[in-house]
Amino acid sequence: MSSNDKREEIVRAALELIAENGFHGAPMAMIAERARVGAGTIYRYFENKDLLIAGLYRDLEERMVPVMLDGYSLEQSLRERFLHLGTSFIRYFIANPLYFRFLEQFHNSPYGTAYRKEKILGKEGGCDVFRELFEEGVARQVIKDLPLPVLFALAFGPLLAVARDHILGFVILDDLLMTRFIEACWDGVKR
Amino acid sequence: MSSNDKREEIVRAALELIAENGFHGAPMAMIAERARVGAGTIYRYFENKDLLIAGLYRDLEERMVPVMLDGYSLEQSLRERFLHLGTSFIRYFIANPLYFRFLEQFHNSPYGTAYRKEKILGKEGGCDVFRELFEEGVARQVIKDLPLPVLFALAFGPLLAVARDHILGFVILDDLLMTRFIEACWDGVKR
Amino acid sequence: MSSNDKREEIVRAALELIAENGFHGAPMAMIAERARVGAGTIYRYFENKDLLIAGLYRDLEERMVPVMLDGYSLEQSLRERFLHLGTSFIRYFIANPLYFRFLEQFHNSPYGTAYRKEKILGKEGGCDVFRELFEEGVARQVIKDLPLPVLFALAFGPLLAVARDHILGFVILDDLLMTRFIEACWDGVKR
Amino acid sequence: MSSNDKREEIVRAALELIAENGFHGAPMAMIAERARVGAGTIYRYFENKDLLIAGLYRDLEERMVPVMLDGYSLEQSLRERFLHLGTSFIRYFIANPLYFRFLEQFHNSPYGTAYRKEKILGKEGGCDVFRELFEEGVARQVIKDLPLPVLFALAFGPLLAVARDHILGFVILDDLLMTRFIEACWDGVKR
DNA sequence: GATGAATGAGCGTTCATTCAT
DNA sequence: CATGAATGAACGCTCATTCAT
Structure with missing residues (x-):
């Protein structure tokens, strides 16, 4: 097994365990075990x-x-x-539910809080493109003239909520429903 | 101090500590101390x-x-x-940021997950009235004909996101902005 | 067992183990075991x-x-x-070899080093009286006019060395030998 | 780099680290790094x-x-x-404070204890010549008739103590002071 | 021979829970 | 009823040692 494989195994194991059980359900020893690696090995890759x-x-x-x-x-x-980005966003998490669960765990945790302090805005990877979209939309009077964080709330709030519901099995988002849902999000932000 | 007072003190102390520091920053001994109660006493009121x-x-x-x-x-x-409920909802959390922080901590935690498993729908206290509103709106063709969880996502997603942003100081929601924001939420769910 | 007994048991156990095996041979778990106490209990008494x-x-x-x-x-x-203090000093350690071994472990250890930084002089409990003795002796031209640390070295150096030798069994210091030894120390410091 | 160079590098690195930080501050990996050698290599030279x-x-x-x-x-x-040996002894450690610090670390440590068990007498390198000196002195009634370990204590005790004080900066031993100090040691052992 | 990644036992410490008082 | 001292399992992390390359 190459060194890189080991690192990847550790990352995968940590991701899975945290997504499944939260941080408290993912002690280092368990991550090591799931990654089929010694406990100390993790510390070669992560301080x-x-x-x-x-x-x-x-x-x-x-x-x-x-x-x-x-x-x-x-x-x-x-x-x-907007529809393109929203669809990609939600599809990505539906395809990678573990990633989604991990990100949710991360956001409300001491780990995430410290991290967010640095970034304030520009949160949720790939936001820059959303920000540009909103700024252009506001300037061209296509999107409501609201502060950026409010527009983010109107767009990401439902996206994240619906992704969670899908992953937990509360709804099944087929293609049609997804389209109609993201159009509804657009209704929220557009003038 | 009456038995009921003690219970209330415990609840208050736990709420404060969890809201301020997260679950990891609220060990039982610290809750007991803040509640001015013996550590064992908590276990008389909560298993x-x-x-x-x-x-x-x-x-x-x-x-x-x-x-x-x-x-x-x-x-x-x-x-x-809808505007009434949305406004009340957001005002409530702005007035009680500790409650909001606690609920956020709770939702993504082993505690919350187990709890949510029981309730599936009907989540977020006072949802019943929202549900009735949505069902009536769908029936009367005023609200989009989308599954309930999707409508909830469209309404609560932004509400929670914006409440968080306000509490963390990313936006300041004055009365005007709050009204315009909730109207935007309505734009998302209405036909 | 009273609370004070427990503290004392912990102190005794720690002293014994450190004296016998050094710091590395006295992990907290072992101290707890020897003190017949839970591992966590130690932390109620010592941070x-x-x-x-x-x-x-x-x-x-x-x-x-x-x-x-x-x-x-x-x-x-x-x-x-001088003879009185020297005799008491050496008798004390011969009577309490564990104390002596502990102090030796302590002095050259990260623990002791940090501690010594604060005190510089005035080390080895009961030194003040030695210092006064030396200062008076120098002033009255009974003791050699050497810097205090040098006088301390001339007096304590042999005392500690001989105590160690006795405890390790290299010599047996009976009363006569002890007197002659301390007189020899006096010969070193006196004019 | 020859095999012998490697061994020497390891020895040097270990000595430095232990003298500077004590045993706890000199893990094998750090010794290897300072010696610019693989961690496993040390085990070719030392079991x-x-x-x-x-x-x-x-x-x-x-x-x-x-x-x-x-x-x-x-x-x-x-x-x-006696004066010659004492002066050389103390000068050596003043010139090589790292050696002195190492020896101090060594003496009170599990390593040193085990080692000392083997040698009992004849401790402190170059003791044989001291022993001969003492034995001759006792026989010729120039030195006090005390057991060898006691004479060693009277001689080495102050020497080591004063060397430590000098190295730690508590006294500065210039030539005059050093001579007077060693003469004082002689006063301790001579009849 | 030489390497350094991998190991896992063992460390100091925390904290939910119990139970004698 | 209320207490808080006591517990010990479980945690994150270190490091002497091994062994495949």
Whole structure:
């Protein structure tokens, strides 16, 4: 097994356990066991548990951006771009429910709180493109003239909530329903 | 100090500590100290920590409903009723940021997960009235014909997100902004 | 068992183990076991291992002073006073070899080093009386006019070395030999 | 780098780290790093950490003897020989404070204790010559008729104590003071 | 021979829970 | 009833040692 494989196994194991059981259900020894690795080995790759988790978060963020931007074009209308991003966003989490669960655990946790302090805005990987979209929309009077955080709340709030509901099995978002849902989100932000 | 006072002190102390520091920053001994009560005493009122926290949650839910329903009238239009509930909802959390922080801690935690498993729908205290509102709105073709969880996501998602942003100081929701924000939520759910 | 007994048991156990095996041979779990106490219990009495050990040291220091001063009188000649203190000092450690071993462990250890930084001089409990003796002796031209630390080295160096030798069984210091030895120390410091 | 160089690098690195930080501040990995050698390499030269440290000790002992004997002549008087050895001894440690610090760390440590058990007498490198000096002095009635360990205590006790004080900066031993100090030691052992 | 990644026993410490008082 | 001292399992982390390369 190569060194890189080991790192990846650790990341995978940590992600799974945290997604399944939360941080309190993912002690280092259990992560090591699931990764089929000695307990001390984790510390060759991550200085401590906090940094392992922060690393996990950064990993997920980075992986997400290109997926969301795939097929995204500034030549489309604002509405089309919004629908594209919203759909990508939700599809991504439906396809990777573990990632979603992890991010939820992370956000409301001492780990996430410290991390968020640095970023304030620009949260939720790939937000920059959302921010640009909103700013352009406000300027062109297509989107409501509300502060950015409020627009983010109107867009991400429902997206995250519905992704959670789908993952927990409270709704099944087929293609039609997803489209109608994201159009509803657009209704919230558009003028 | 009456038995009831003691219980209340415990609840208050636990709420404060969890809201301020998260679950990891609220060990039983610290809760007992803040409540000016022996550590063992907590166990007279709550079988264990999980049930203390679940009890806390139930408490908050119950306290919230009458506040939200204050001034609520079935004689108002659906839109007016939605705006009323949304405004009450957000005002309540702005007035009680500790409650909000606690609920956020609770939702993504082993405690909350177990609890949610029981309730599936009907979550977020005072939802019944929201559910009735949505069902009536769908039936009367005023609200989009989407599954209830999706409508909940469209309404609560932004409400919770914006409440968090306000509490963390990312936006300041004055009366005007709050009204415009909740109208935007209505735009999301209305036909 | 009273609370005080428990504290004492912990102190005794820690002292024994450290004296017998050094710091590395006295993990908290072993101290707890020897004290017939839960591992967590130690932490009710001592914030952490460092403070347990510093506490132990302070304890020993305090216990020693009155023993050394018993029968000490400023009306005796300088020589008699020196012999008295030297004899008491060495007798004390011969009677309490565990204390001696502990102090030796302590002095050259991260624990002791930090502690010594604060005190620089005035080390080895009951030194003040030695210092006064030396200062008076220098002033009255009975003792060599050397810096205090050098006089301390001339007096304590042999005392500690011989105590160690006795405890390890390299010599047996009977009363006669002890007297002759301390007289030899006096020969070193006197004019 | 030759095999012998490697061994020497390891010894040097270990000595430095232990002298600077004590045993607890010198893990094998850190020694390897400072010696610019793989962690496993150390084990080609030393069976385990205990033996590495015992080897270190033996090294220092061996290096010290010729320095102390430089200029030493059996034709000098006993007093002159004592002063010579004492001066060399103390000068050596003042010139090599790292060696001194290491030896102090070593003496009160599980490593040193085990080692000392083997040697009982003949401790402190270059003791044989001291022993001969003492035995001759006792026989010729120039030195007090005390057991050898007691004479060692009278001589080495102050020497080590004063060397420590100098190295820690509590006194500065210039040539004059050093001479006067060693003469005082001689006063302790001579008849 | 030399390496350094991997190991896992063992460390100091915390904290939910119990129970004698 | 109320207490809080006592408990010990479980945690995050270190490091002497091994062994595949």
